[in-house]
Amino acid sequence: MAQTLFEKIWRQHVVRELDGNAALVAIDRVFLHERTGSVALKSLRDAGRSVLDPARVFCTMDHIVDTLPGRGDDTLMPGGRAFIVETREAALAAGIRLFDVRDPQQGIVHVISPELGIVLPGATVVCPDSHTCTQGAMGALAWGIGSTEAEHALATGTLRVNKPKTMRVRFEGRLAPGVTAKDLTLALISRHGSAGGNGYAVEYAGSAVTALEVEARLTLCNMATEFSAMTGMIAPDQKTFEYLEGRQYAPRDAGWEQAVAHWRTLVTDEGASFDREILIEVDELAPMVTWGTSPQHAVAITATVPTLEASGTAPEGYARALQYMGLEAGASLLGLPVGAAFIGSCTNSRISDLRRAAAVLRGRKVAPGVRAICVPGSMTVKRQAEAEGLDRVFRDAGFEWRESGCSMCFFSGGESFGARERVISSTNRNFESRQGPETRTHIASPETVAASAIAGHIADVRPLLAGSSTGHH
Amino acid sequence: MEKVETVTSVAAPLIRANIDTDAIIPSREMKSVSKTGLADGLFAGWRYTAIGGREPNPGFVLNQPAYSGVRILLGGTNFGCGSSREHAVWALHEYGIRAVIAPTFSPIFYGNCVRNGIVPVRLAAPDIATLAVWVEQDPAGHPLTVDLRAQRVTSGGGHAFSFEIEAEPRDMLLEGLDGIDLTLKQRSAIESFRAADRKARPWIYLEPTP
Numbered sequence: 112m113a114q115t116l117f118e119k120i121w122r123q124h125v126v127r128e129l130d131g132n133a134a135l136v137a138i139d140r141v142f143l144h145e146r147t148g149s150v151a152l153k154s155l156r157d158a159g160r161s162v163l164d165p166a167r168v169f170c171t172m173d174h175i176v177d178t179l180p181g182r183g184d185d186t187l188m189p190g191g192r193a194f195i196v197e198t199r200e201a202a203l204a205a206g207i208r209l210f211d212v213r214d215p216q217q218g219i220v221h222v223i224s225p226e227l228g229i230v231l232p233g234a235t236v237v238c239p240d241s242h243t244c245t246q247g248a249m250g251a252l253a254w255g256i257g258s259t260e261a262e263h264a265l266a267t268g269t270l271r272v273n274k275p276k277t278m279r280v281r282f283e284g285r286l287a288p289g290v291t292a293k294d295l296t297l298a299l300i301s302r303h304g305s306a307g308g309n310g311y312a313v314e315y316a317g318s319a320v321t322a323l324e325v326e327a328r329l330t331l332c333n334m335a336t337e338f339s340a341m342t343g344m345i346a347p348d349q350k351t352f353e354y355l356e357g358r359q360y361a362p363r364d365a366g367w368e369q370a371v372a373h374w375r376t377l378v379t380d381e382g383a384s385f386d387r388e389i390l391i392e393v394d395e396l397a398p399m400v401t402w403g404t405s406p407q408h409a410v411a412i413t414a415t416v417p418t419l420e421a422s423g424t425a426p427e428g429y430a431r432a433l434q435y436m437g438l439e440a441g442a443s444l445l446g447l448p449v450g451a452a453f454i455g456s457c458t459n460s461r462i463s464d465l466r467r468a469a470a471v472l473r474g475r476k477v478a479p480g481v482r483a484i485c486v487p488g489s490m491t492v493k494r495q496a497e498a499e500g501l502d503r504v505f506r507d508a509g510f511e512w513r514e515s516g517c518s519m520c521f522f523s524g525g526e527s528f529g530a531r532e533r534v535i536s537s538t539n540r541n542f543e544s545r546q547g548p549e550t551r552t553h554i555a556s557p558e559t560v561a562a563s564a565i566a567g568h569i570a571d572v573r574p575l576l577a578g579s580s581t582g583h584h
Numbered sequence: 585m586e587k588v589e590t591v592t593s594v595a596a597p598l599i600r601a602n603i604d605t606d607a608i609i610p611s612r613e614m615k616s617v618s619k620t621g622l623a624d625g626l627f628a629g630w631r632y633t634a635i636g637g638r639e640p641n642p643g644f645v646l647n648q649p650a651y652s653g654v655r656i657l658l659g660g661t662n663f664g665c666g667s668s669r670e671h672a673v674w675a676l677h678e679y680g681i682r683a684v685i686a687p688t689f690s691p692i693f694y695g696n697c698v699r700n701g702i703v704p705v706r707l708a709a710p711d712i713a714t715l716a717v718w719v720e721q722d723p724a725g726h727p728l729t730v731d732l733r734a735q736r737v738t739s740g741g742g743h744a745f746s747f748e749i750e751a752e753p754r755d756m757l758l759e760g761l762d763g764i765d766l767t768l769k770q771r772s773a774i775e776s777f778r779a780a781d782r783k784a785r786p787w788i789y790l791e792p793t794p
């Protein structure tokens with residue numbers, strides 16, 4: 112019988128069926144970080160249990176660690192040091208690979224996992240972090256869990272999982288210059304709602320997805336959690352294999368050939384059926400930007416803040432979002448003054464993101480009064496960017512150039528943007544107070560962030576691209 | 585984990601869409617590597633007048649005397665979205681919440697509720713609105729009951745709404761089961777799966793780094 116990509120991976124991992132719709136599912140990779148993984152490791156140890164297969168468990172310091180140059184165990188977050196020290200001790204005791212504060216491979220979990228070949232096609236990957244869905248772009252079944260579930264996966268090598276329904280989202284057509292994977296995901300969520308994917312494992316497919324490079328696919332899958340889906344995934348193809356070949360934890364030699372032969376079978380069969388299908392034509396899409404406090408509150412950058420009726424949201428939430436953002440229906444987004452610009456996070460901090468932003472920034476300056484920050488997603492990305500001279504471009508333009516980590520993607524009590532400060536950000540969440548108490552976040556692609564930083568207000572990147580080939584699709 | 589079968593209590597309406605886990609427990613309120621000491625930080629951004637402060641905001645529902653002793657929350661769509669932090673559920677539980685009623689939940693939050701003795705109840709938005717109207721008339725005098733075995737929410741005012749929950753999460757809650765203990769009973773099935781899988785997909789198994 113014709114099967115979907117999801118069904119194939121699911122079936123290959125069912126250890127045993129459980130009551131109802133649930134199954135005991137084998138887990139191939141567990142990733143932890145110091146914010147939520149620390150408590151899982153600690154609690155596991157307190158219960159007198161150990162990690163079943165430490166070689167397949169990884170841990171990084173990304174959430175609490177500072178991104179300021181010269182960082183160590185001390186962080187701006189009050190009490191942050193304890194998380195770092197305790198995570199290190201617990202990781203050491205558990206015998207798992209830790210990407211520590213000063214490790215040359217340290218970085219944001221969802222950036223370093225593909226970069227090091229830890230996530231592989233057909234693998235089940237879990238992490239107590241909601242953006243684990245990012246890694247589904249490699250053809251894996253990757254999803255975020257809680258800390259208790261992480262303990263379960265660590266101790267047993269399995270999870271008890273309710274089988275989700277399946278959805279396919281097909282993006283068909285060709286993206287115009289300046290329109291990126293970030294805009295695809297914002298378009299989907301704005302049209303179908305922040306709960307639109309609830310209960311589903313989503314496969315992204317179609318000509319526009321096939322055309323995306325691997326790093327852009329990671330951006331697309333990153334925000335499946337903002338769609339409330341269990342995960343997003345993309346069938347692995349030649350690009351995926353080429354990306355992975357030779358990476359540190361990827362299979363080698365005869366193992367590589369055998370793995371690729373298996374991975375080639377991981378596609379949705381002709382005629383396989385999904386519980387739900389969505390089609391999005393992409394030719395006419397413009398760069399997107401958010402106006403409110405949910406990723407669902409996104410429109411084309413040339414549009415105005417929608418009316419209640421056009422917003423597709425409930426009256427109470429709509430009014431609250433506008434009040435929080437200091438906006439009114441009908442207001443133009445283009446031209447809204449920004450106080451800060453942020454390029455980073457597991458959504459958009461890979462080398463291709465930095466290259467595209469740098470192409471916009473080259474020979475230009477950030478507008479006076481705008482605080483601009485670039486935080487590479489991993490130390491590997493940072494070194495690569497420096498080898499290409501991109502750090503000079505960012506610095507010359509007036510950006511801060513940081514060490515890798517989650518940084519100001521979220522406010523953890525230390526560093527933040529200002530109250531009611533308007534920020535244009537390449538991150539994934541524009542929730543109330545996400546980047547600082549009362550901070551007003553507008554999310555967009557890295558190139559839109561770069562263009563807005565230069566203009567000093569929300570700006571359309573497309574005029575800046577005229578004549579130059581964007582060349583990233 | 586403690587068992588939970590029925591919850592009868594004052595219910596507090598907090599009907600906003602997309603209440604995220606950072607709103608439930610702000611990151612800055614997670615002060616140590618611990619599952620406890622979180623109730624004070626529950627909804628801190630809304631509950632107190634200033635960031636990091638402890639002066640109650642009288643406008644926030646949980647600060648109103650009529651809702652004291654609340655064990656049931658009425659929420660909006662996509663409840664518990666955002667960060668996977670289980671601290672959101674630990675904070676709710678420590679505060680006393682044993683059931684959350686919402687039209688939809690973030691899947692991670694839903695799973696975290698089940699693993700910590702909080703019943704996640706999915707009801708249609710209009711039904712929740714009906715219950716909220718009833719509750720608000722007289723919060724202390726109009727308690728709700730969540731009956732997990734019967735899969736029903738009822739009020740003293742004649743409202744009765746059925747809800748769906750899968751067998752596995754329902755039984756975990758009713759029996760107060762620890763998932764790890766349950767799964768470890770399947771140790772031999774797991775071992776034989778791994779032996780076969782190692783042959784089929786040798787590349788997925790990694791050697792310990794020396």
Ligand code: SF4
Pocket residue numbers: 173174219220240242455456457458516517520521539
């Ligand atoms: S970069 Fe932001 S969204 Fe990504 S893992 Fe870190 S905190 Fe979460």
